[in-house]
Amino acid sequence: MIKKIFILVIILISITSCEKFLDVNEDLDSPYTSTPNFLLPPVIANMATSVYDHGETDSYFTQQVATLSGYHLEKDRWDYLKAHRIPQWRRHYHNIAINAKHVVQSAERENSTNYKGIANIIYALSTLTTTDMFGDMPFSEALTGNPAPKYDDQQFIYSEVQRILDEAIVTLENTDLNTSRKLTSEEDIVYGGDINKWIKFAHAIKARALLHLTPNVNQNYSEVIAEAKKALDGWQDATFNYALGDGSALQLNQWGPSKSRPDWDYRANILDKSAPSHFMLIEALKYDEENKIVNDPRQLLLMKPNEKGDYLYVYPAEGKSATLSETDFPDLYNSYVTGDVSPMLFFTEEELHFILAEAYFQSGDIDNAYTSFSNGIKANMKRAGVSDDDINSFLAGSTIPHSSSEITLSDIMMQKYVALWLQGEIWVDMRRYGYSDQIYPGLKKPKYLAYYWDAENPNEWIQRLPYDTETEEIYNKPELERLGAYQNPDWLKKPMFWAKQ
Incomplete structure (x- = not known):
């Protein structure tokens, strides 16, 4: 089943990358003529890759892990002036959003509202994670064929995410399974076609997004609680299950030791070149370094000690001592997140x-x-x-x-x-609370950052990523200049509207 999904992923990426050529001859496999059962699986699979993309970046910002070298430009030094490709941006627009739109259009043609509702939930989730990484982004003029759409402000994006989810919930609640196209685990690897579980998932995303607005934009905790309780009533985790695959490279979790790369431009993990940070191991897991006492039983399952039974850590941007080798540090593979067939966790x-x-x-x-x-x-x-x-x-x-x-x-x-080990949501939390060492005791800003970071300012932390240089700087430079984001390192320091200012 997963093999079919990833074949469809590759085909659909090729199609949507070349859409301008598709108006010459009708293509029965194109997103304009295909049915939603063929179009939905790649959208879900690409969302799994997006979840990985965000975690693979954010877990270094949040200091769950740090590189052993200490010299990685982006992960250690927060240096994005030399970055050429920002995969999270492309994943959303090129792989998820446009194809979710095609699912919706195809589903509307045949009144398969179950497919429409699910596609919109994935679209909302992808939009939320993308705006949380970049801030303002094209929305109202996106996916229309305009190569230079305006950037909508993040407040508007947030309101639209809630609208899409509300509409998706209503759509699914009113779906007639007797008239909609059949939806099984072949098309829906997350919930096997159970639309009630998708409704719970939509409420969970709403709760997450509403929580993001606290405590800085509002204190509307009653709404957060209401949505979270609706989600938990009959909840099943939203995951992409790689265990259903055949073990080939295309069907493995990208966090795993095989470092799966479903396509050439996918970013492989570097967990074999990384270690838990001091903050993760000592402050969060409460490891007793002096007496070698493990206080949190999850530590034994998230990472394996070295041959001596020791757990060593590194500080971000400092790297390991020259007297130590990579094998002196914990093995981060084969946890519940980092196995080749570990499920990708959308929401738990x-x-x-x-x-x-x-x-x-x-x-x-x-x-x-x-x-x-x-x-x-x-x-x-x-x-x-x-x-x-x-x-x-x-x-x-x-x-x-x-x-x-x-x-x-x-x-x-x-x-x-x-x-939330290796999950991008933690970066949102840290920014909401201003990287406070009152909330995260022992958290310290890395010492050795790119030249444009103020080493003397303990409150200057990375707040966002730059926009994709290979698309936005070429096709939409005026919008970047309007925002003050064009090749401007200070843009990385600007808090999101929901973050502590």
Whole structure:
């Protein structure tokens, strides 16, 4: 099944890259004439790659991992002036958004509203993750054939994401499965055609997006709680299951040790050239370096120690000592995230629990905050493979609060940090709270950054990525200049509208 999906991915990428030539002769395999059952699987598969793309970039900004060399221009030095390709931008517009549009159009032609609703949910998710990385972006004039569309502001994008999700929910709630085209696991590898689960997923994305607006834009925590609770009622994790593939290179998780690259321009992981940062290992996982005591059982499952049983770390942008080799550092492969057939996690139960924990805490409902906090830890530990006995021991241990009277916002955010291992959502959280060492105790800005970063300013952190140079600087330079984003390193320092200013 996955083999068929990735073949369709490659075909559809080729088609949408050459659309201007398709108006000469009718092509029965084109997105204009094909049926939605052939068009939807590549959209979902490309979303899986997008989730990887974002995590593979953001997990270095959030210091879950750091490179062993310390010299990577982008991951270590935050130097994007020399960047040529920004895959997250291309993935959204070239692979997901345009093809989701084709699914919707095809589904509307035959009144298959189940396909339409699902395609719009993926489109909304991709739009949200893209704007959270770049900020303002083309939307109202995007996907129309205009090579230089205007950039809409991020506030508008956020309102449109909510609108699309609301409409998708209504569409799916009113879908007549007797008249819509059949949807099975062949077409829907996430939920096997269960539209009720897709509705829950849409509510989860709404909760995530609404949480992003807190605490800086508004404090509308009741809405966040309502959406998260709707999602959790009958929730099933939204994942892309590589275990259903045949093990070929095209059908493996890109986080895995095989470093799968479904296409030539896909960015391979460098986990074999990386290690947990000091912040991840010591501050978040609470590893007792002096006595070599593992306090969080997930540590044993996220990374394997070296031959001596040691867990070594590096500081971002500093790299390893010359006296150490790569094998002296933990092996980051074959965790629940980083195996060749590990599922790609679009949205998990534990994230919903931590969304609730933060929203309850910030709205003053500390008892429910503590309950959701504990549920988030349990859900993540079960996913990682921790035994029930070890879960109970951890919850009773000294590294986390034991009651609502002890819990702090920092406790919630630090446990979410661990639970969303290698996921891009953590970068949103850190920016919302201004990289605060009150929320993330022990977090420190890297020392050795590109020349345009102020080493003396502890509050100057990376806030966004530049736009793709090979498309936007060529075709849409006036819009970049209007924003102040054209070859301007200060653009990387500008907080999102939802971030702490």
